[in-house]
Structures are given as structure tokens and as C-alpha cells.
Amino acid sequence: MPVKKRFLKSKPQVKVTFEVEKEMAAAAEQVFLLAEFNDWQPLELQKFKNGKFKATLDIPTDNQAEFEYKYRFVHTDGSEAFENDIQADGYKRNEFGTENSVISVQG
Numbered sequence: 034m035p036v037k038k039r040f041l042k043s044k045p046q047v048k049v050t051f052e053v054e055k056e057m058a059a060a061a062e063q064v065f066l067l068a069e070f071n072d073w074q075p076l077e078l079q080k081f082k083n084g085k086f087k088a089t090l091d092i093p094t095d096n097q098a099e100f101e102y103k104y105r106f107v108h109t110d111g112s113e114a115f116e117n118d119i120q121a122d123g124y125k126r127n128e129f130g131t132e133n134s135v136i137s138v139q140g
Contacts, residue, residue, distance in 0.1 A: 045095040047138050055084030094138045
């Protein structure tokens with residue numbers, strides 16, 4: 034699940050591309066990103082012909098004291114599964130006793 038970051042010099046933002054590989058998505062028809070930077074509202078990743086799912090977003094770099102945000106991927110393939118990103122910048126415990134992926138937005 035590659036995450037690519039490009040820091041913008043003209044704005045306090047980082048352009049982040051979240052990608053879920055075909056193998057990780059398994060038979061899912063949809064994959065959603067849940068994250069602090071969008072108030073945990075499901076954001077559907079676009080599905081490509083090669084089976085990958087992808088979304089590119091501008092994330093603010095000046096809204097978090099710790100310069101990082103928690104996020105998770107959700108895919109539906111008959112059942113709902115919450116997956117962490119194996120290439121995340123880190124992990125933090127959540128109130129459900131599991132961990133969320135963390136993305137650092139400090140340049």
C-alpha cells in the first residue's frame with residue numbers, strides 16, 4: 034500500500050497519494066480511506082483496470098500539533114475489514130484497542 038507525499042512550497046499542504054495494490058484489495062469492489070484529516074468520513078478510492086485503488090489528496094500541514102494524522106483503509110468484499118497500511122509512517126493505538134496507521138505531514 035504505497036503512500037507518496039509531495040510537499041507544496043506555495044501552501045501549507047502536502048499532496049498525498051494513497052494506493053492499495055490489487056493483491057491487498059483481494060476481491061474488493063470498493064476501498065475507502067477513513068482519516069482524521071477528513072473527520073473519519075469514508076472517502077472512496079478510485080478503482081483502476083489493473084485492480085489498484087488510488088486517491089490523491091491535499092492534506093494540511095498546519096492543523097495538527099504533532100504533524101501527523103491517523104488513517105485506515107476499509108474494503109468491502111461481502112464483509113467489512115479494517116486494514117492498516119504496511120508502509121505507514123507509524124502506528125498509534127485507538128480507542129477500540131487496535132492501531133491506526135499514521136502519516137507524517139512534516140516536511
